[in-house]
Structure formats: C-alpha cells, structure tokens
Amino acid sequence: MQVLKFGGTSVANSKNISLVKDIVGQLKKGKTVVVVSALGGVTDLLIESASLASKQLDAYASILKKIEDRHIKTIKELIPIKRQSRVLSRIKSELNTLETLLEGAFLIGEITPKLSDKIVSFGELLSSFIISEYFISDGMNAVYKDSRELIITNEVYGKAAVDFSKTDSNCRAFFKKVPESTIVLGGFIASSENGNATTLGRGGSDYSSAIIAAAVQATELQIWTDVSGMFTANPKLVKQARAIPHISYEEAMELSHFGAKVLYSPTIQPVLAKDINIVIKNTFEPEAEGTLITKTQNEKGKSVRGISHIENIALLSLEGPGMVGIPGISKRFFEVLSQAEISVVLITQASSEHSICVGISDADIEKAVAVVNAAFEYEIERGKIQPVISEKNLAIIALVGDNMKSHQGLSGKMFSTLGRNNVNIRVIAQGASERNISAVIDKSDVKKALNALHEEFFEENIKQLNLFVMGVGNVGSKFLKQVHQQKKYLKDNLKLNIRIIGMSNSRKMIFDESGIPLKYWEEQLNNGEKANREKFMSRVKELNYRNSIFVDNTASSEVSETYNTYLRNSISVVTCNKIACSSAFENYSELKQLARKYNAPFLFETNVGAGLPIIDTLKHLIVSGDKVLKIQAVLSGSLNFVFNNFNDQTTFHDVVKQAQEEGYTEPDPKIDLSGVDVMRKILILARESGNELEIEDIANNSFLPKESLATKNNTEFFASLKKNEAAFQKLYKTAAEANSKLKYVAQFENGKASVGLQQIPKGHDFYNLEGSDNIVLFYTERYPNQPMIIKGAGAGADVTASGIFADIIRIGNF
Incomplete structure (x- = not known):
C-alpha cells in the first residue's frame, strides 16, 4: 500500500486537482491512500472568518461567501453535470453547518479552541469529498473516508496528541476491508474519543499521512508539493539551490526544524520507527526525481547536506553573578517559559554558568520578558541577576548533515565565510550529535548569509561577484563590454561568476536582481528610472548581497564622497576616480581603514597608469x-x-x-x-x-x-x-x-x-x-x-x- 499526500497548492484549483488525478491514476496496481489538504488558502479564510465573527463583525459573512464560491466553482469545473447535484447538495449542507457555527461565534462574541477546531476542519472535509467524487466520476475505483473516523486524539484543541493505539487499530481494520483501490481522506483533521473535531496543528496534513502510513505499514509515503524535493537551501532566496536526491530521516528533521517548509519535522516521527521511506515530489513536475528520505543515506564525502534558517527569532538572555554555582537556575528559567507556552528553538549557556541564552519566536518576546523578570524578581532586586535582556529581528541559520561530525574545520569554514561577508554572529550553538551547527544573525543578513554559505559548501568553489556600476560612458561602456566578453572564461577558468546587478549614468539607473543582460544594457538603461545617487546607494545596501562591489567609472567628487558609506556596509569599492585618494589625507586614510575594518577591498589601480600594474x-x-x-x-x-x-x-x-x-x-x-x-x-x-x-x-x-x-x-x-x-x-x-x-x-x-x-x-x-x-x-x-x-x-x-x-x-x- 502507498500513501500519497497532496498539499494546498497541489489542490488549489480544478486545474491542479486534475494533475493530482493524473498522478494517482499512473500508479502501479494496489491500494493507494490519498491524503489531501484544504484548497489552497481556504484554511486561512476559515481562520479569518472565525476571527471576524468572534469580534461581531459582519464581514465574516463575505469571507464565508468567498469560501462557498471557491468550492462550488471547483465542483462545476471538475464534476460532470449529471453528477453535480448530489455533490453540490452535500457541500451546501456542510457549508450551512459552517455558517451556523460562525453565527454562534458572532452571537456570543467569542470563539473557543474547541469551536475553532470545528470551523477550521471544514477545509479538509470539503476538499477531500470533492476530490473523491471527481476521481469516481472519472472512472477511478475510489472512495471517500472521513479521517475523523480513523485518527483519534485527546481534546487539546489546536494541536491534539494522537492516540496511536486506537488510531492504528482503526486504520488496520478499515484498510483491510475496504474494497476500493483508492481511498481519499482529508489531512489535518481528527476527532477525540468523545467524537469532537480536533486538528493536528501546523503541518497536520503531512502528519496525518505519516500516521496512516505507519499504521498500515505502507511501502512508501509520498508527499507531493510545489517544489521538487528538499533543497540545499531555500530556492526563493538562493537561486543556485538544488534538490537533494537522498537524505536521512535525521537530516530531514533537522532541515525541516530549521525552516525547510516542504516538510514538517513531526511528520517523520510515525514512519521513522517503522522504517518507511518518504519521497518528496513536485505535483507540477512529476517527472522530477525529488528527494528520497530513508533511515540512512550513503552519499559519502558529503559533509553538509543543506543550509536552512528560521526567521523572526528573538534572543532572551538571563545573566548575573548570582547564577554561578547555584543549582536550579536553568530549571526555573525553562519551567517559567514552558508554563507560559513559549517554545524554545535554540539554547546556549556559558561554561562559567554566568548566563543562559535562548532563541524564541519574536511574537513571544514581550511575554517572555515579563514572565522571566517576574520569576526572578527576588534575585533581580538584590542585584544577583540582571533584568532579562532581549533582542528582536534576528534569524537562525544552520548547516545540516549526518557526516559533519567526521569532517574537521566545518565550524571555522562556516564562521569565516560569514565573517568575510560582514555577517555578525550573535549566538552559536551545536548539537551533541554534531548534525547541525547553528548561528543567530541579524534578519536582514539572511539572504546574504545563505548565498555565501551555499557558494562555499555547494557550488564547486564558483564565487559570485555582484557589481553595481556608476558611470557607463567611455570607460564604463568598455568595461561592460569586457565583462560580457569574458564572462564564460572567468566562470570556466577562474571560477568567478560576475553579475551586474545595478547600473547608473547621470540620467537613468536600473537594477535587476538576476543580473542585467549585458547584450541589451543600453536599451534597458534608457528605459530605467531617473538617476539618483542616494536612491542608488540605498538600493545597493537594501539588496545586501554577498561579494558586493561598487564600481565608479566617473570623475565625480560627489560620487567619491559615497565610498565611505559603501565600505561601512561591507561593499567593496573599485574606482578609476582619483578624487578620493587625492583628497585630504584624513579621508584617504579613513577609506583604507574602513576597507580593513569591514573586510571590503578598496582598489584603485587605474588611478595611476590606467591598466598598468x-x-x-x-x-x-x-x-x-x-x-x-x-x-x-x-x-x-x-x-x-x-x-x-x-x-x-x-x-x-x-x-x-x-x-x-x-x-x-x-x-x-x-x-x-x-x-x-x-x-x-x-x-x-x-x-x-x-x-x-x-x-x-x-x-x-x-x-x-x-x-x-x-x-x-x-x-x-x-x-x-x-x-x-x-x-x-x-x-x-x-x-x-x-x-x-x-x-x-x-x-x-x-x-x-x-x-x-x-x-x-x-x-x-x-x-x-x-x-x-x-x-x-x-x-x-x-x-x-x-x-x-x-x-x-x-x-x-x-x-x-x-x-x-x-x-x-x-x-x-x-
């Protein structure tokens, strides 16, 4: 038996659902369980409508209408007319029940966790029924099954814990007797032993499919999404990222914990014990290999398997001389956070016991500061412990790999790479398993850090240089021509990939994050926005690329006065403009010092003798x-x-x-x-x-x-x-x-x-x-x-x- 899970983007509309049907229809014979999420975006709409209703705002009704229209449109596009009546009747009946629940929340002016779970569960209930009816109408031997009849949980609403004994028993009994070859279920939803609707929390649909796969000893769990597997880094931030063909359970869990959204880490737990393989596939590119997740992976020599990150992190630090040698401080610290339902994602403690630092969600920081200060009020008043220190707008970046423990110098390589790009590291943590090395950095540096590390560990030592060129006249145009002419040679022979990201003359300026095509740069520049030195510089800083170089081909004193700002932002400066280096010695000296301090080369060979060395x-x-x-x-x-x-x-x-x-x-x-x-x-x-x-x-x-x-x-x-x-x-x-x-x-x-x-x-x-x-x-x-x-x-x-x-x-x- 195979279990296939399709996420919200895979079932967002009738066109995508038809792709799902084609994928399921091409599988080998044997029973197949298809677990589906709500239509893309519907869960958010349900949450929004519930929130509006609880605030007694009439706008909840328009959200409900939008949900109804989405589902009815999908039915009419997928189901033949002669079969639509029965399906529409069932869906409208469910929507009427949903409307009643929302009206109840509106009337009482509040929403309980129990009611919230009941409302949110309608997304998967509606989508799974519609998809099963579409399969049947197309001639597939399929049947619909309500997941709430299979997965049993406690009554902790919003993130219910599964009763695996009863769930496994239900699943084995049902799947053993069901005659149809394709069974469609909704993910994310379950019920308590008392029959109340519950949900499995974030990543619940993935979790549902893993629970069922483990219960029936499936041959394989396939998770179909909108990307072709787990990537070496987030492909939205790192264009050179590529799918990892084979990865271990532990590596996948580490990557998913650190923000790889393609897979939610608890998903792996049920199948881990049963040694069931997981395959991550792309609904929109089913022929792509995807990622195979197994108990072990045998790609030798690969120390780092992926780079991931978590944004919106805050640091909470407790420190003071009164912590040294005092038993129970750590226990009290973590206990008070636990009681406040604040999840800790990173921990580090000084060996002197003088401080404890944890990473938590930005959203929890104010509450955390309040409860920790209250818990240690006695020690704070007496000066033994300082009031808790907090920092926001941070992110965690992590290297992940099973084989990292057998490779020396990875930490040094990671931190020196970040240092070269002026990415300041606030906190470092490494698990005892040596399967990940984590660092807390400023949120604004995430893209630069990911790209720099990916270049260092995955790109065969090809270094990308991101250029911002000011002045494209006589010298500048010749320079662009030379870059265009030599681009392939540099990449093949010197392992340098040069991209012109920004360009300006005295009239116009343009930016292209994927690189300005140098074959047509003149036409593009003529159609660019009005030139502005300050806006140009702000854009360069905002992009915050690794290996950024500002190239000044002008003879402008005003442009030369911007060098110090570029250097302070770790942006190298290359110039043929002699004004800066022949200005006041104090300015010349400052520029040289800034270049050293911020590890941003300041080169001006052409100031004397043009191209002569x-x-x-x-x-x-x-x-x-x-x-x-x-x-x-x-x-x-x-x-x-x-x-x-x-x-x-x-x-x-x-x-x-x-x-x-x-x-x-x-x-x-x-x-x-x-x-x-x-x-x-x-x-x-x-x-x-x-x-x-x-x-x-x-x-x-x-x-x-x-x-x-x-x-x-x-x-x-x-x-x-x-x-x-x-x-x-x-x-x-x-x-x-x-x-x-x-x-x-x-x-x-x-x-x-x-x-x-x-x-x-x-x-x-x-x-x-x-x-x-x-x-x-x-x-x-x-x-x-x-x-x-x-x-x-x-x-x-x-x-x-x-x-x-x-x-x-x-x-x-x-």
Whole structure:
C-alpha cells in the first residue's frame, strides 16, 4: 500500500486537482491512500472568518461567501453535470453547518479552541469529498473516508496528541476491508474519543499521512508539493539551490526544524520507527526525481547536506553573578517559559554558568520578558541577576548533515565565510550529535548569509561577484563590454561568476536582481528610472548581497564622497576616480581603514597608469619590506600624447582637441593640462609608499598661461589655447634646439613632490616614450641605482576599463 499526500497548492484549483488525478491514476496496481489538504488558502479564510465573527463583525459573512464560491466553482469545473447535484447538495449542507457555527461565534462574541477546531476542519472535509467524487466520476475505483473516523486524539484543541493505539487499530481494520483501490481522506483533521473535531496543528496534513502510513505499514509515503524535493537551501532566496536526491530521516528533521517548509519535522516521527521511506515530489513536475528520505543515506564525502534558517527569532538572555554555582537556575528559567507556552528553538549557556541564552519566536518576546523578570524578581532586586535582556529581528541559520561530525574545520569554514561577508554572529550553538551547527544573525543578513554559505559548501568553489556600476560612458561602456566578453572564461577558468546587478549614468539607473543582460544594457538603461545617487546607494545596501562591489567609472567628487558609506556596509569599492585618494589625507586614510575594518577591498589601480600594474607593484614592494627612495614618472598619458604629437607643423589647440575626442583626457582637458591630474597621481604614489602628504604640498610648475588656467568651461579653455599658440610653439622650439623632447614629469624624493614640463635629452628613459604611454621609475633600497621600471599605455578607455576589470578579479581571488 502507498500513501500519497497532496498539499494546498497541489489542490488549489480544478486545474491542479486534475494533475493530482493524473498522478494517482499512473500508479502501479494496489491500494493507494490519498491524503489531501484544504484548497489552497481556504484554511486561512476559515481562520479569518472565525476571527471576524468572534469580534461581531459582519464581514465574516463575505469571507464565508468567498469560501462557498471557491468550492462550488471547483465542483462545476471538475464534476460532470449529471453528477453535480448530489455533490453540490452535500457541500451546501456542510457549508450551512459552517455558517451556523460562525453565527454562534458572532452571537456570543467569542470563539473557543474547541469551536475553532470545528470551523477550521471544514477545509479538509470539503476538499477531500470533492476530490473523491471527481476521481469516481472519472472512472477511478475510489472512495471517500472521513479521517475523523480513523485518527483519534485527546481534546487539546489546536494541536491534539494522537492516540496511536486506537488510531492504528482503526486504520488496520478499515484498510483491510475496504474494497476500493483508492481511498481519499482529508489531512489535518481528527476527532477525540468523545467524537469532537480536533486538528493536528501546523503541518497536520503531512502528519496525518505519516500516521496512516505507519499504521498500515505502507511501502512508501509520498508527499507531493510545489517544489521538487528538499533543497540545499531555500530556492526563493538562493537561486543556485538544488534538490537533494537522498537524505536521512535525521537530516530531514533537522532541515525541516530549521525552516525547510516542504516538510514538517513531526511528520517523520510515525514512519521513522517503522522504517518507511518518504519521497518528496513536485505535483507540477512529476517527472522530477525529488528527494528520497530513508533511515540512512550513503552519499559519502558529503559533509553538509543543506543550509536552512528560521526567521523572526528573538534572543532572551538571563545573566548575573548570582547564577554561578547555584543549582536550579536553568530549571526555573525553562519551567517559567514552558508554563507560559513559549517554545524554545535554540539554547546556549556559558561554561562559567554566568548566563543562559535562548532563541524564541519574536511574537513571544514581550511575554517572555515579563514572565522571566517576574520569576526572578527576588534575585533581580538584590542585584544577583540582571533584568532579562532581549533582542528582536534576528534569524537562525544552520548547516545540516549526518557526516559533519567526521569532517574537521566545518565550524571555522562556516564562521569565516560569514565573517568575510560582514555577517555578525550573535549566538552559536551545536548539537551533541554534531548534525547541525547553528548561528543567530541579524534578519536582514539572511539572504546574504545563505548565498555565501551555499557558494562555499555547494557550488564547486564558483564565487559570485555582484557589481553595481556608476558611470557607463567611455570607460564604463568598455568595461561592460569586457565583462560580457569574458564572462564564460572567468566562470570556466577562474571560477568567478560576475553579475551586474545595478547600473547608473547621470540620467537613468536600473537594477535587476538576476543580473542585467549585458547584450541589451543600453536599451534597458534608457528605459530605467531617473538617476539618483542616494536612491542608488540605498538600493545597493537594501539588496545586501554577498561579494558586493561598487564600481565608479566617473570623475565625480560627489560620487567619491559615497565610498565611505559603501565600505561601512561591507561593499567593496573599485574606482578609476582619483578624487578620493587625492583628497585630504584624513579621508584617504579613513577609506583604507574602513576597507580593513569591514573586510571590503578598496582598489584603485587605474588611478595611476590606467591598466598598468603600478600601484599593485608598489604595494608588493612595501609589504615585502622594501623602502621607496625616489619616484620619477611620466604619469599623464594625455599629456604624453599631446607633446608626442605637437610640433611646428600642428597647433597645440588641435592636438589637445584630438586627445579629448579620442578619450585620452578627462572630459575637462584643463584637469590634465594644468597638471592637477598628475599631481593627484604622484600624491597617490607617495601615499601608497607610506608618506603623509597633501596635494597643497606638491609644487606645480605649470606651462599653461594664466589666462588658460582661469577659464571656466571647455569653450573658453580651447579659445585660450588658440590665442596663446605662439607661447606653445616657443616651448617646442626651445626643446627642439636642445635636441630634447617635452615631457610632463612627476617626481617624489625626500618627502617632497613636484610636477612640471621638462626638456628630456636623448638617452634618458623618458626620451623615447611614445603615444600615450606612461613610465614610472621606482628607486628603492633594493633598486637604488637601476630602478624598477613600469612602462606601457597609460591612457585610453580600453586600458582603463581593463584595469578596473583586473581589480575586480583581484577581489574575486581574495
């Protein structure tokens, strides 16, 4: 004999019920027990109607009408017209009884637990009868049986305890004699020995099916729901979660206890003793394998089988010096919670006996605080115990697996993963069986924690990086193109999965939690909402993704001022924007400290030399113990481009215009030509060398006329270049006569820095620097005479984008 249970979503409407009939009809020959829940949502409607009636609100009648319409519509869609009359008559009779009960609650203005059970039981009574009649009308050898005649309980209404002796006897006697091959029953409902309707509490339909399966020694218990088995994590929160093919009873109980709603843990108890297998299947994907639950599972090497969580948890802590060495404190603490009917889901106690901490439901916290403080009033008044401490809006997250006890370091791996993602752990608990490791965390961190742990334990070390990109102009668009082009390579070879979750330019912004399709990003961005930096940042924080990276491709000082907020929220920052790192030393230092404190890398390789590994090389020199003595560099690719192309056959204006149009300069070319950009770069290198320096400390020997420096916009600036062409030609002629080339050079030595245009003679390392290339000479204690030289393209959208990309990959490899 097989027992099949179908939940509320599986029988929510006539279409779903027809799927149930197909599943039952395809089973092998032999007796089949079909246990069904109420039509999806009806139990909630019954509870709502009872509540309204008890408050003497007429609105209960409209809820009752809604319940009636749902069932009559289902009958008319499933049952042939010639058979409808009898079924409708029975259902309307039951609904009349339900109406009478609700009227009674309305008249007396209250509802007792006994009356509540009687009202709520109508959901399963109605659905099971309709479904049995549908099976019969379709030619199946089926029969309806009222579960209240089989399952006997005590009279603790709302969560009755089963009398297994009488229930087993009833079931064996009935199923032995019933001639039909398919028997349809309602789950969740039972009756007391006195014949009063009772219910089995949360998960009651699962429990009903397990009780019957155990009583008749069924070959298998199948639980049909709307997901394809028990998953490695909640698939609604972790998109990479997958069904677990085979799991043990104990593992299933742990996962279901910690929030895996596909199965209610007491369900397993009746079949556990009888060693009856359970299969979790999907009504809407019956061909899917599902999850097999047996006494043991033999998948060796799998330490963690699943990750689960319980939300809406509160912590209750009792502590004080008067607890140490005093027998009975724990007994009193738990006894008072038990008497108040407060369920404890997690316990931890300090070895010093100085404190006891328990996890309970958020809904019970106020009552718990009151009863515990009252119970320990004497000790609190005398200062031996402190008033109870409570914390709300928490969640429990748990790793589960039978084989965890044989694998060392799992706790460390779990906690270090959470720590890397700045998930603060409030309490830790581990059962003596070592079948689960639990931690209490902030409720807002649940999604991030689940995804981080799932990535660590289940995803073959593929690390997901979630990017939020500000600025998609020249550099930004090249960067997105590179990410799109390399996405598959990174996943296959570096085990990095890069997703762009948010994107903004100065006009529009968009977010897509599943990742913005980079093939169509321009079209999507154009149709996005109005750009707003504050809203963008709020959305990034609200999403709270693991491995979040804010990518700034702008030259905006306002955007640079948001870095500290991102870092404080454990969101890494990658930027080509030089403003933050060349701002006040206090701000630069704070950003570096925040990055360390919140474990959020702050990388800005492209601040100097675009895609050249200048800053990274400098960092390696410093951390390995070397000391920088002097830096000489040509750090402006735009200025190098300008002076490599400027001669007596061109105009300075035209060359600068060309540099701007080809993306070698900032949008405002004066930033480059005034030397401010180079000042920022040498300042950053000096700071990264370990020196405290401000931009005002740098000598700027500008070659631009004062008139050009005083301009307020690009139009005025380019006009001033035309006007002063003679002065620029004189600079060129003087250098040419000295057989030298003009290079804009930055230097740092003995704590002092300077920038300015210099005549570079033949034979110098800078003389043959072509195009927009940069070059840096690091003179250090290890390289005192022959410097370490880094040379290459130092400007341009492509190389800058590649430098940003490289920083992101560095974060992925941390």
